[in-house]
Amino acid sequence: MNSQAPVMNEQQEPAVGQPYTRNDKASHDLSFSVRDLNLWYGKNQALKNLNIDLFQKNVTALIGPSGCGKSTFLRCLNRMNDLIPSVRTEGLVEMDGRDVNAAKMDVVALRRRVGMVFQKPNPFPKSIYENVAYAPRMHDLVSRKADQDELVEKALRDAGLWEEAKDKLQEPGTSLSGGQQQRLCIARAIAVQPDVILMDEPTSALDPISTATIEDLMDRLKQQFTIITVTHNMQQAARVADYTAFFHLGEIIEYNDTKVMFSTPAKKKTEDYISGRYG
Amino acid sequence: MSNTFDDISQQLKRRHRKSTRLKWITMGSLGLAGLFLVLFFADMLNKGLPAFQQAYIQVEINYNEEAETDGRQAFEEEFLPVISRTVVRTIPLELRNNPDMVGASTNEWVLVDSEVDQYLKGNRSSLDPEQEAAIDALVESGKVEMRFNTTFFTNGDSKIAEYAGILSAVVGTVMTMIVTLAISFPIGVMTAVYLEEFAPDNRFTQIIEININNLAAIPSILFGLLGLAIFINFFGVPRSSPIAGGMTLALMTLPVIIISTRAALRSVPESIRHAGFGVGCSRWQVVRDHVLPLAMPGIMTGSIIGLAQAMGETAPLIIVGMVAFIPDASVSFTDAATVMPAQIFTWSGEPEQAFVEKTAGGILVLLAILISLNASAVVLRKKFERRW
Amino acid sequence: MQTNQLLLIFCGALLLLGLLAFFAGRSKATRIRSAGTAMYAQPDQYAWFTVLSTAGPAVLVSALGAFVLLLMGAKIPTLYLLAASLVMAAIGLMVSLNQVKPDFHARQAMELVIRMILASAALISIFTTFGILFSIISEALRFFQMHSFWEFITGTTWSPGASFLASAGRGDGSGAEFGSVPLFAGTFMITAIAMLVAVPVGLLSAIYMSEYAPSQVRTIAKPVLEVLAGIPTVVYGFFAAITVAPIIVTLAGFLGLDASYNNALAPGIVMGIMIIPFISSLSDDVINSVPDTMRQGSLALGMTKGETIRDVVVPAALPGIISATLLGVSRAMGETMIVVMAAGMRPNLTANPLEDMTTVTVRIVAALTGDQEFESAETLSAFALGLMLFIVTLVLNLVSVLMIRRFREKYRVNNL
Known part of the structure; x- marks a missing residue:
């Protein structure tokens, strides 16, 4: 598909459960525009006809019971699903006027603009400094050593890890605690200055204190980045997200401003889920 | 952040090229390794296949009285340089054993001298042009022809190239392997059963485990030193005998069997054991009646692989003297014997061109046996493979 | 021979006693049980218990006797020894039959014995290591009594020369020099060539x-x-000597270089080919066990696949790769047949791989295959060389095991 123009238009019917309610304080530029996205693992369909618009410089939370396809959907946005041989995708995922799934799309360039933080912290087997400096250096974002030092410091400060790590930059990344490792991974992701950061249950492997730190961090980072996070924790979605999408069995049941969705859910299923009747 | 996809793709070109280059380099390496293998087998086949062919000559044998003392008298003068010396030498012996054959004459195909054989195979030989012309004429007349070399499989070693075969080495290998398996299989399986099913997790067990892993990596020649110093010099096991070689190889094969048996035992799921305990079996009964039968295919596979390894081993056997010259195969555990790899080693030291061919021929036989052993191990594993 | 016949009779008698024990034990147990008494074990278990206690002591006694006979050189006639064993068997039979009682745990007793047998099988591997160590060290010590250890380690001339005359009582063997440096130089040279072939090809594959x-x-x-x-x-050795070495000589001649037919390059290259699968197999396992999250982390940063492999996967797998390499080195150093057949016999201290060089293993084989007196310094020098080889390969193996263990632990921890 070579369509350059955004598909978003006024004539189109809003997709199921998408009132496009806008948060007045946030910027409303579109980050991703997803139309009729279907995905199969072999013969099992994991995502069914997804239609959703994701907004820039906001935190969007994807919630739903396990196995509902929220992580799979997240991985469609930077094509991490390519790594699984049996996966087949159909439909349009548009970013910056380009179809992400197009054959011409350079996956590496896409991932350069759409960073990702994983469920389990996965620092590289390198020093803390190198974990952060490696990608920017490879991307030619920095050329001089001084610039590089500066960038590492900025990324670590933005990720709230500088104070804890500044004295042991040369120690291996794995020497940090779990929560610190996850912040290192966030620092690593923001150091390449992406447009979007995808977070796949970033706090599920962490203790409550580390979780709180990372939630604060997400709140600050949305000034600079679009954050799309998957969470199994509804309280977390309510705390950090501007928008929330509720997934169930591979479909988006409801997508709305977080406050609206948690106070007056439009669908029975959503209400049941957020009130804890299943999940 | 202001970068568009096009800007970034532009910057990425060089990096994509490098990435693709790595893929091709790694693929090329695998190809190179494969090429080595192909070249190696091509070379061995090229050198070894002629060994399975041998020139024979059709001659009149006159068992006259002079032949009783001088075998040469039995043949026509002109064929003598062509006929193998061994054939000529055995005539008087044959006559002495069967005196009533005197006066008879037969028409037989007999072995041709190795130099002539090499000439016919297009290799370098010591023949002069005149002899070559005579032989060409014999071939023309159909008196000399190439046939399948049965001598190679029915004879033992010999200093006369066309008469040398691998039978005694094969017999020696079989005898040695019997000793090796008889020792290493029971001990190996018992050790593995102990370590996997009975041993408490203490220092002693750990030491045994480290020791076994280490034993698997000790250079084979050191096992030869052990065999020489302990079995031969200390316990007085006869030198060069299958029992000395077999015991030495058994110690080498032991770690292979232990390690594969343990893997096989470990692949039997714990639920089987629990089921056994649940109906009141003791640990030994569970192992004997449930775990061991289920692990048996894996144990067999490991043992065959260990056996194949031992069969190809040479260095420790040289040290315990199994490079002896054995013209007649002897089915004994205590007589001097040789094994296939040692026979190959001995032949490779002979200067004549005919022995180069014998060496490669012996190698082909050895490789064929090893490949079929390993293939049977693979088949066994495939057939009994069980997914729990 | 008479001993053989005696042994046959002994085995037959023991077998008979064993059968007797089995049936006597079983019938007694069956009798007791049919009398209505509850027993701890099955009749067959009592039967096996009696068999075990009949044959066990007898075999033990005869083995012990044989050992004493050989070790101490004591003169115990075989006949008496075997007779004593049979007496032991008979006593064992009596005692065990007497033990067949309802309140006797035959199964437990038997399983204890089985456990002991299994444990003693496990000990054999330990004995093997000790056997190797003991045999090598004791002979090596005898060598070091004749020649100084220091000279052996640092000497640059290896010429066993006329040392065999000394042991024959002629000459004092003073002309012999045992400096192992040139041998180790040859070993290291050929090992280095082998690793230069095996590591890149194996790792990249x-x-x-x-x-x-x-x-x-x-x-x-x-x-x-x-x-x-x-x-x-031995097949590789033939390949190196007959095929590869002439090719190298021709190629070297083409370049205007002079190469020996026993050059170090041919065995080195062929040994490298042999070691490729050791490196590739272990590296493959290790690379496969690098957690996938590591690759995803790198790809998600916009790294190309090549960069991910080069900068993340291979460094993560490095301990395992080093471990594989060390194992390869250990194997190359201990490899014998390839060098015996393709490398030279002449101790030669050189850095030119086109010259002929000899190695430690070649000299071990050479020293032990000649028709020399076992007591001669040259023969014993093989054990001294073996000792060095043992130590070097042992260290390499242990370091390799430690590295791979560290790799495993690291990723178990990292998986949380």
């Missing part, structure tokens, strides 16, 4: 198989590579 190859290619390529490891070394 492993990377291809684990990171790029489709699964069908992988399932074929892996066993095919393993074939390289299964080829007997």
